[in-house]
Every structure is written in structure tokens, then in C-alpha cells.
Amino acid sequence: MLLEGKTALVTGAGRGIGKAIALAFASQGCDVAVTARTQEQIEATAGEIRAMGRRTLALACDVADAEGVRAMTEAVLAEFNVLDILVNNAGYACFKPFAELTAEEWQRTLDVNLTGAFNCIQAMLPSMRERSFGRIINVSSVAGLKPIADQTAYCASKFGLNGLTKTLALELRPHGIRVHAICPGAVATQLARDAMPQRDMSEWMTPEDVAHTALFLATQSDRATTDVVVVRRFGGVPLGG
Numbered sequence: 526m527l528l529e530g531k532t533a534l535v536t537g538a539g540r541g542i543g544k545a546i547a548l549a550f551a552s553q554g555c556d557v558a559v560t561a562r563t564q565e566q567i568e569a570t571a572g573e574i575r576a577m578g579r580r581t582l583a584l585a586c587d588v589a590d591a592e593g594v595r596a597m598t599e600a601v602l603a604e605f606n607v608l609d610i611l612v613n614n615a616g617y618a619c620f621k622p623f624a625e626l627t628a629e630e631w632q633r634t635l636d637v638n639l640t641g642a643f644n645c646i647q648a649m650l651p652s653m654r655e656r657s658f659g660r661i662i663n664v665s666s667v668a669g670l671k672p673i674a675d676q677t678a679y680c681a682s683k684f685g686l687n688g689l690t691k692t693l694a695l696e697l698r699p700h701g702i703r704v705h706a707i708c709p710g711a712v713a714t715q716l717a718r719d720a721m722p723q724r725d726m727s728e729w730m731t732p733e734d735v736a737h738t739a740l741f742l743a744t745q746s747d748r749a750t751t752d753v754v755v756v757r758r759f760g761g762v763p764l765g766g
């Protein structure tokens with residue numbers, strides 16, 4: 526088992542990519558706490574983790590709410606004692622032409638996708654710094670690497686998340702903490718279905734494809750690191766192509 530004895534917290538783990546990452550980690554011996562806003566969905570994820578014989582916690586929390594995140598992370602540390610891996614995966618997408626985008630939609634996108642990661646990292650960092658160990662995996666997007674029409678707020682949030690990732694990777698290196706970003710292309714999930722209801726998703730990636738990449742980052746040797754990983758559907762166009 527690649528993650529035997531490790532602990533992780535995965536945000537947005539009630540469904541989609543976050544759930545797949547939580548289950549992939551648990552399948553490798555990791556104890557995994559899960560969070561999202563819908564208690565019923567995170568309970569279901571936790572039930573599957575428990576069935577694998579791993580410890581878990583299902584804590585409802587909105588990552589945009591700094592106070593709620595503080596309470597949630599305190600509960601995780603009280604249960605697990607230490608946290609080895611933090612996966613910032615919770616995300617929000619509102620795709621529409623810029624002229625139609627409201628200030629609330631813009632703000633909510635930044636609050637969830639960028640400040641949400643900031644809130645979770647700030648809350649977990651002191652305990653990682655104390656141990657001089659930690660892996661932080663931010664689920665970003667190819668929208669954080671290239672412009673996509675009608676996705677201004679989403680692109681701004683994911684470009685920001687990539688900036689946060691790279692800067693923090695540099696800053697935390699002396700403290701033994703690695704910071705990574707995964708930039709997936711199109712994945713068939715509820716977020717994508719809600720944001721792009723007209724699209725055919727039959728050839729899109731599955732959440733498990735992204736979870737496989739997260740597992741790679743979480744288990745990379747201590748000598749090596751990978752800053753940003755792009756994982757896209759095989760039938761799509763290579764980035765920059």
C-alpha cells in the first residue's frame with residue numbers, strides 16, 4: 526500500500542473528482558477526512574472509506590468560509606493528530622460571457638476556487654510546518670493555463686490558484702512541504718454538466734483519471750517533485766497546440 530499510515534483531507538469530496546481522490550487514497554491505506562457542503566454526500570464517501578478499513582471523518586463545510594474551515598480543520602487534527610496531505614479540490618464554475626457575469630458570480634468563483642484553497646492551507650500549514658512535512662495538492666484546471674472564452678471568472682480563479690501553488694512551492698520548500706497543482710482538461714462531472722449542459726461528454730475523462738494523477742503526486746519519491754501536471758482527454762488538443 527502506497528499511503529499506509531498517512532492521513533489526508535480532501536475538500537469537495539462528496540462527488541466527482543474529490544470523491545475519486547478520497548477513495549483512491551483510502552484504497553492505498555490512507556486515512557481520509559472528507560468535506561463539502563452536502564452532508565449526505567460526504568457521509569456516502571466516508572461510508573466507502575470506512576468499508577475499506579480506513580479511518581475517516583465527514584465534516585460539512587463551505588471552503589469560502591474561513592471560520593468554518595478553521596473549525597473543520599481543527600476537528601480533522603483532533604481526530605488524526607497530524608495531516609500529511611491536503612487536497613484543495615472544492616470548486617465552482619459559472620460560464621457565461623463577461624458582459625453577463627454579475628459581481629456576485631465573479632466574487633463567488635474567486636471565493637471558492639482561490640480563497641477556499643487559501644483558507645484551507647492557512648488553517649493546515651502550522652501543523653505541517655511543525656513537522657516539516659506536508660503535501661498540498663491543488664486541483665486547478667487547464668483554464669488556469671490558457672484563456673477560454675466565456676470563462677473569465679473561472680480562468681482568473683484558476684490562474685490565481687496556479688500562481689498560489691508555484692509561489693508557495695518555492696516558499697515552503699525549505700520547510701519540507703511540497704505544493705502541486707493538477708490542471709485537468711474536461712472531466713465528466715456534475716460541475717461540468719451544470720456549466721456546459723449542451724456538451725457531449727462521452728469521450729471526456731472520468732474523475733478516476735484525475736485521481737490517478739493525484740495519487741502519483743502524493744506518492745512521488747522524496748527526492749523528486751512535480752509542480753504542475755496537465756491531464757487532458759486523449760482525443761483533445763495538446764496545450765499550446
Ligand SMILES: NC(=O)c1ccc[n+]([C@@H]2O[C@H](COP(=O)([O-])OP(=O)(O)OC[C@H]3O[C@@H](n4cnc5c(N)ncnc54)[C@H](OP(=O)(O)O)[C@@H]3O)[C@@H](O)[C@H]2O)c1
Binds near residue numbers: 541561617708717
Ligand atoms: N469537471 C471538469 O471538467 C473539471 C476540469 C478541470 C478542473 N476541475 C476542477 O475539479 C474540481 C472538482 O470539480 P468536479 O468537476 O469534480 O465537480 P463536482 O462533481 O460538482 O464536485 C464538486 C465538489 O465540490 C464541493 N463543493 C462545491 N462548492 C463547495 C464549497 N464552497 N465548499 C466546499 N465544497 C464545495 C461539492 O459539494 P457541495 O456542492 O455539496 O458543496 C462537490 O463535492 C473543481 O475545483 C473544478 O474546478 C473540473
